[in-house]
Amino acid sequence: MARKQPPKALVFDVFGTCVDWHGSIIRDGRLLNQERGWDIDWEGLVNAWRAAYRPSMDRVRSREVPWTSLDELHLASLKELLPRFIGKTPKRAIKAEDLEYISKAWHRLKGWPDTVRGLKQLKSKFIIGTLSNGNVGLLTRMAKHAGLPWDVIFSSDWVHHYKPDPEMYLSPVNMLSLKPEEVMLVAAHKHDLDGAAKCGLKTAFIIRPLEYGKPHFDAGKYDSKFEKRFDYNAKSFIELADQLGC
Amino acid sequence: MARKQPPKALVFDVFGTCVDWHGSIIRDGRLLNQERGWDIDWEGLVNAWRAAYRPSMDRVRSREVPWTSLDELHLASLKELLPRFIGKTPKRAIKAEDLEYISKAWHRLKGWPDTVRGLKQLKSKFIIGTLSNGNVGLLTRMAKHAGLPWDVIFSSDWVHHYKPDPEMYLSPVNMLSLKPEEVMLVAAHKHDLDGAAKCGLKTAFIIRPLEYGKPHFDAGKYDSKFEKRFDYNAKSFIELADQLGC
Known part of the structure; x- marks a missing residue:
């Protein structure tokens, strides 16, 4: 034994x-929708974002790309995925610093x-x-x-x-x-x-x-x-x- | 500004x-003296031990020796220094596991x-x-x-x-x-x-x-x-x- x-x-x-992560990011995001008048589908986004997690890390694990931290992978996936989930939010309403802030939802x-x-x-x-x-x-x-x-x-x-x-x-x-x-x-x-x-x-x-x-x-x-x-x-x-x- | x-x-x-470190190691050691009936001069030992700290790290910094952790450096210095400070303690009274324990005084x-x-x-x-x-x-x-x-x-x-x-x-x-x-x-x-x-x-x-x-x-x-x-x-x-x- x-x-x-x-x-x-x-x-x-x-x-x-x-x-x-699922509940926290949806909550964080919906508060942001309310504050900014955005129309982002946070549930759709967070599921797609999490689904991108494993493939993005696997590209690093296989050395296809050099070492990249999870913060950087999260930001890159967000930039790629967000346009599919913004609904009626005008694209220009979401600035670079907003993307930074949203990608740090994983810190919160x-x-x-x-x-x-x-x-x-x-x-x-x-x-x-x-x-x-x-x-x-x-x-x-x-x-x-x-x-x-x-x-x-x-x-x-x-x-x-x-x-x-x-x-x-x-x-x-x-x-x-x-x-x-x-x-x-x-x-x-x-x-x-x-x-x-x-x-x-x-x-x-x-x-x-x-x-x-x-x-x-x-x-x-x-x-x-x-x-x-x-x-x-x-x-x-x-x-x-x-x-x-x- | x-x-x-x-x-x-x-x-x-x-x-x-x-x-x-000075006060804690002396205290830890004197308790050990009391418990084991040893006669180690802990104040002398701790001062010599700490004096060995910088030169032992400098040998690693200069790459004279390969990477060695501080735990390992502490143990090596202790083995070298202890015989000068054991007083009337019989040398065979201090076992290998005692050396391990003493060297971990830095954890306590x-x-x-x-x-x-x-x-x-x-x-x-x-x-x-x-x-x-x-x-x-x-x-x-x-x-x-x-x-x-x-x-x-x-x-x-x-x-x-x-x-x-x-x-x-x-x-x-x-x-x-x-x-x-x-x-x-x-x-x-x-x-x-x-x-x-x-x-x-x-x-x-x-x-x-x-x-x-x-x-x-x-x-x-x-x-x-x-x-x-x-x-x-x-x-x-x-x-x-x-x-x-x-």
């Missing part, structure tokens, strides 16, 4: 696992209801950190905005790799001088956990049924079932903290 | 500026009386982070031990450079997508602040008269005078927070 030795550090996927995401309380509980016993494809500036500002009490920020930016590259999963192992099995990834996405497990990390799966706004059982957009292959399975960070004896 | 535009992020030298340092309260005040208005030659594991564990509420850990480990190499001072600038003058180094050591100023960062000098245990006015071991060339001069983090309107 060596597998069930508790880990020493917990590292977290952030987008979807810790914060509600809010946690799920259990996120801050659960992280504080887990922090009392473990080192807690991000392990995110977000860049350091994004993750740092998001933490201040959403009150996420990280001990340390592990980011794609430091290693110039995106998950699921093994360099990312091994970064907290090396930097904290721990064995792989002493580090556990907490994530709402099974492919991410499988990537971590391949590198020898422990895994904790958290179900986040509202990641895409409403439960999409049929579309299978979110991972909805516990799996025995993960070391822990929980419905919230608080449930995970209970399982870990915090 | 562009120089007096407030910064957006404050980064801190850690050893001596935020934490009392405590803040100055104003450190935690001052950092919390500063954190309410600014991004606060380390900018330290300590490695990520050391700085993360020290923060948990001493309650230092960092938003982000900037470390030699991430850039494989030690201060005063410019790569270190520019790391928070690049990673937070800020201009150099939007980042301020807070430090008790003038040579460190001068290194930051050369890279365009703002500077805040904090006097720490007890860094070497007692004020060494004659020995000039600690920097004891305010200087006009620094953007801010203060006697504590709380005084600095007041000056910055926190």
